Amino acid sequence: MIWIDLPAGVRAVPHPVEVFIDRVSGRLRAARASVRARWSGGVAERLEIRRLTDELLVAREHNHAQTRVMRAEHARAMASLKASEEERQSSNEALQGSDEELETAMEHLRSLNEALSTTNDELRVRNRELKALHDEVTQGRDFADAIIETMSLPLLVLTPDWRVTRANQAFYSVYETTPRDTLQQRLYALGNGQWNIPALRELLETLVPRHTRVRDYEVSAVFPRIGARTVKLNAACVAWPHRTLILLTIDDVTAKRQRPA
Numbered sequence: 001m002i003w004i005d006l007p008a009g010v011r012a013v014p015h016p017v018e019v020f021i022d023r024v025s026g027r028l029r030a031a032r033a034s035v036r037a038r039w040s041g042g043v044a045e046r047l048e049i050r051r052l053t054d055e056l057l058v059a060r061e062h063n064h065a066q067t068r069v070m071r072a073e074h075a076r077a078m079a080s081l082k083a084s085e086e087e088r089q090s091s092n093e094a095l096q097g098s099d100e101e102l103e104t105a106m107e108h109l110r111s112l113n114e115a116l117s118t119t120n121d122e123l124r125v126r127n128r129e130l131k132a133l134h135d136e137v138t139q140g141r142d143f144a145d146a147i148i149e150t151m152s153l154p155l156l157v158l159t160p161d162w163r164v165t166r167a168n169q170a171f172y173s174v175y176e177t178t179p180r181d182t183l184q185q186r187l188y189a190l191g192n193g194q195w196n197i198p199a200l201r202e203l204l205e206t207l208v209p210r211h212t213r214v215r216d217y218e219v220s221a222v223f224p225r226i227g228a229r230t231v232k233l234n235a236a237c238v239a240w241p242h243r244t245l246i247l248l249t250i251d252d253v254t255a256k257r258q259r260p261a
Contacts, residue, residue: 018063025056028049031048031052153250154168154171154174155167155168158245159245160244162187164182164186167179176226188201191225194222199219200219208237214233215234217235218232231253235248
């Protein structure tokens, strides 16, 4: 009987040729035993023995041929299994490399998430600081607006090129004008040029930039709607790194000057 290595888990099944050979061999052994028992036999028995012997030789040759074919098929199957195993191992190595790359990417993402979390915390702190600063600025602006609007004296806020950026209600009331005719206008053009006073020009263009503050500077002029007036001017220049403003208050002292001593 011929044995061939089979993969694990595969049960060996006798080949039909082997079964046939076993049967012929059994018959041959029975014939030989019969010959020996009788010791003498006729021509028919000897022919039968020869025929069976020939069949046995043919069967063995056929079995050898089948065995060679089966060995070749087995070798091809083993080669295919080896190739499959190598391919599987290569795939496993590729998957392992991919897992390592994925783990590296995950570590990088975790680092980025930690950095983003830290940045977000810093931004939240900065936002709170900015909000607090904005609230302080808003409160300061509201407080300044309240002071300006509650002043009984007319007040103007001017830019360095003498444009009016702010005026309080006292100014609009005393000089009978409106925000539309006042804001963003040059001071010297207000009220058809009523503020184009040489003494006022000297004050704003010469004294204020040089002294920063001017107090109780008197000028007299004739205003179209309210007539001749004597006013006392107080001015201050307020400068920041990127902005400069001039505050000008106007105190009408006409009545005081006309009052008998």
